[in-house]
Amino acid sequence: MKKTHADLAEKFIADEPRTNWHDDTLWFVREKRDKAAHGLPEWEQLREWASQIKNHTLSNLYNYLTEFEEKAKANGIMVHWAADGEEHNKIIHDIIRKHKIQKIVKSKSMLTEECHLNEYLQEHGIEVVDTDLGERIVQFRKEPPSHIVLPAIHLKREDVSETFHEHLQTEKGNNDPQYLTEAARQHLRHKFVQSELAITGVNFAIAETGGFVVCTNEGNADMGAHTAPVHIACMGFEKIIPKAEHLAVFLRLLARSATGQPITTYSSHFHKPRPNQEMHLVIVDNGRSRQLGREDFRNSLKCIRCAACFNTCPVYRRSGGHSYHTAVAGPIGSILNPNLDMKANADLPFASTLCGSCTNVCPVKINIHEQLWKWRQVIVAEGYVATSKKIGMEGMAFLLSKPKLYRFAGKMGIKMMKTFPALTNNKLNPWYKQREMPEPPKESFREWYLKNGKIKLKE
Numbered sequence: 001m002k003k004t005h006a007d008l009a010e011k012f013i014a015d016e017p018r019t020n021w022h023d024d025t026l027w028f029v030r031e032k033r034d035k036a037a038h039g040l041p042e043w044e045q046l047r048e049w050a051s052q053i054k055n056h057t058l059s060n061l062y063n064y065l066t067e068f069e070e071k072a073k074a075n076g077i078m079v080h081w082a083a084d085g086e087e088h089n090k091i092i093h094d095i096i097r098k099h100k101i102q103k104i105v106k107s108k109s110m111l112t113e114e115c116h117l118n119e120y121l122q123e124h125g126i127e128v129v130d131t132d133l134g135e136r137i138v139q140f141r142k143e144p145p146s147h148i149v150l151p152a153i154h155l156k157r158e159d160v161s162e163t164f165h166e167h168l169q170t171e172k173g174n175n176d177p178q179y180l181t182e183a184a185r186q187h188l189r190h191k192f193v194q195s196e197l198a199i200t201g202v203n204f205a206i207a208e209t210g211g212f213v214v215c216t217n218e219g220n221a222d223m224g225a226h227t228a229p230v231h232i233a234c235m236g237f238e239k240i241i242p243k244a245e246h247l248a249v250f251l252r253l254l255a256r257s258a259t260g261q262p263i264t265t266y267s268s269h270f271h272k273p274r275p276n277q278e279m280h281l282v283i284v285d286n287g288r289s290r291q292l293g294r295e296d297f298r299n300s301l302k303c304i305r306c307a308a309c310f311n312t313c314p315v316y317r318r319s320g321g322h323s324y325h326t327a328v329a330g331p332i333g334s335i336l337n338p339n340l341d342m343k344a345n346a347d348l349p350f351a352s353t354l355c356g357s358c359t360n361v362c363p364v365k366i367n368i369h370e371q372l373w374k375w376r377q378v379i380v381a382e383g384y385v386a387t388s389k390k391i392g393m394e395g396m397a398f399l400l401s402k403p404k405l406y407r408f409a410g411k412m413g414i415k416m417m418k419t420f421p422a423l424t425n426n427k428l429n430p431w432y433k434q435r436e437m438p439e440p441p442k443e444s445f446r447e448w449y450l451k452n453g454k455i456k457l458k459e
């Protein structure tokens, strides 16, 4: 049986120092985001503009995508359309076959993770090298990325040192970040120079110009695209924006929300292939049309993949990205993935406290916590929750709708907890795991309120 978020999170939190470190590290990134946001007086205005531009684009998607295709083709870019991940992978495979290519480099692209491109190519005997440092580390370890911006954030430098010792023959036990980065740089430079084909993602595609922008902090997308004779860029169709002038709004929001930087180190603009180069662009649906048609979840397509919602989420920070068992983890992943496969990802919308912090930081104003709550209702209605949860929820609904019975049950509960604490303080109670149960109160809130609340209100 497939492991759920709760099972995988349990595995992650078994290593308490790592969990605390993961939590602190991501909170540090969240604090950097706050400083960057507060440093711009027009921050809220930018968020509002970004949200409105995306809303407008999603409402006129057909027009902007066809305009983009027309302009991109006129620029000399070959445009392909893929209905799903399988078609996306086949299109790329055909281009590889046509050119008889052996050496491929790829810069970080969550879409190719979503489509499982690496696994697909590997099954067909084709090796592809991930060139983002974090991605390369997890690729060596045969793990998926655990975060969309910081793919290896679940690893400490000792883990990286061990991995590089195994794969790049670095000195055993040398954890010096400069030494390790230099080893990765030499290794990747070699791969770039040899590459015959570069695959990149797309952060923003501009309908007005037919060009697209790729944002990286390491310049690896540029290195790949500028050395290889063939460049394939892959984009989900929601990456489209109407005009070049809208880019500034998103570029100012993206890096600040992601890492607290004023701008991503490299925002590379691609408009046409250079002489003797072939440039392809694969535009992918893979469930996006379906999500666009779900009124309650349409807004999730506004996402610019900054990961601010990951960094602030108390559940993500303490359960690690791999516990979400999907390419895009965290709060936004928990909205996008049930759309792709509701049964397999039915657990994800429940992996949230619904505290609203994700909604609060989202640069494009996606109502993330409301959508998570809505998904829970859909998933329960469709019958995708465990029977134990369903029975428990129905029992609670019955109890909460009968005030007298609820008060009686509360009184009995307090008595039982006082007399037989082992009834709740046992391993069968999931709340008791890693928590102290609270002392049973002397009286219920209602009893306290009846005694004190009215008097206070009168005063």
Ligand code: SF4
Residues within 6 Å of the ligand: 257, 302, 303, 304, 305, 306, 307, 308, 309, 310, 332, 358, 361, 362, 363, 364, 365, 366, 368
């Ligand atoms: S949902 Fe919002 S905060 Fe989360 S990754 Fe997308 S844009 Fe960033």
